[in-house]
Amino acid sequence: MTDQPQGLQRLLHMIPGYSGYQAMEQRRDADKALRTYLAQQFAGERQNLERLAQQVASRGRIEYSERIEQINQALTLFIARLDSAPRGYTGWFDAAPMTTTDLDQIYEFDAKLADSVPLLREQLAYAVTTFESGENLDDALHSLRHFVDNLNIQFDARQSFLARGRRD
Numbered sequence: 555m556t557d558q559p560q561g562l563q564r565l566l567h568m569i570p571g572y573s574g575y576q577a578m579e580q581r582r583d584a585d586k587a588l589r590t591y592l593a594q595q596f597a598g599e600r601q602n603l604e605r606l607a608q609q610v611a612s613r614g615r616i617e618y619s620e621r622i623e624q625i626n627q628a629l630t631l632f633i634a635r636l637d638s639a640p641r642g643y644t645g646w647f648d649a650a651p652m653t654t655t656d657l658d659q660i661y662e663f664d665a666k667l668a669d670s671v672p673l674l675r676e677q678l679a680y681a682v683t684t685f686e687s688g689e690n691l692d693d694a695l696h697s698l699r700h701f702v703d704n705l706n707i708q709f710d711a712r713q714s715f716l717a718r719g720r721r722d
Contacts, residue, residue, distance in 0.1 A: 581657050588664055593637035595671045596705075600629050602678045603698075609685060618685075621695045628702045635709055636667070640716075663712040670705060677701050 607622045681694040 581654075585657075585660065585664070588668075589636050589639060592664070592667055592671065593633050595668075596629065596633045596636065596674065599671065599674045599678060600626065600633065602675070602682075603629065606678065606682055606685065609682075610691075615685075615691075618691050618695065621699070625695065625699050625702055628699070628706060632702065632705045632709060635706075635713075639709075639713065659715065660712065663708065663715065667705070667708060667712075670701075670708070674701060674705075 603622065603626055607619065607626065610616075610618045610622060677694075677698045681691065681698055684694040685691050
């Protein structure tokens with residue numbers, strides 16, 4: 555019985571393109587795992603935003619509450635899109651499968667998103683510090699909203715790239 559899996563593997567490797575397909579499938583799995591991890595990291599930062607919202611509400615600063623909620627909704631949308639997007643790229647039998655170079659470009663998009671986690675953390679820390687010091691929170695919230703909107707724009711670019719199959 556132990557020979558059967560080896561025999562099956564040997565047979566599958568005889569199929570033209572299968573080993574490349576298998577490697578691409580592993581990359582698809584890695585792509586999904588990375589996006590799941592990033593979604594969890596961004597969700598952790600969203601909790602910090604929710605804590606800021608609670609602080610604002612507890613101090614009666616309702617003039618900021620709606621703006622914080624809008625930022626929270628945009629961040630929640632981004633996280634959901636990041637976590638639920640399809641795994642990577644076209645499959646083996648599709649008319650125009652992506653190359654490993656294309657996959658490397660997808661990882662570039664994901665690396666940029668990964669680099670955004672600590673930047674979001676900094677944006678949130680600035681907003682909290684500004685609020686706690688009694689300063690006007692308007693600029694910090696404007697900057698935070700712009701940052702979160704850019705996350706969604708970056709993800710749109712990733713999805714557009716996947717839909718086209720290559721970068722123009």
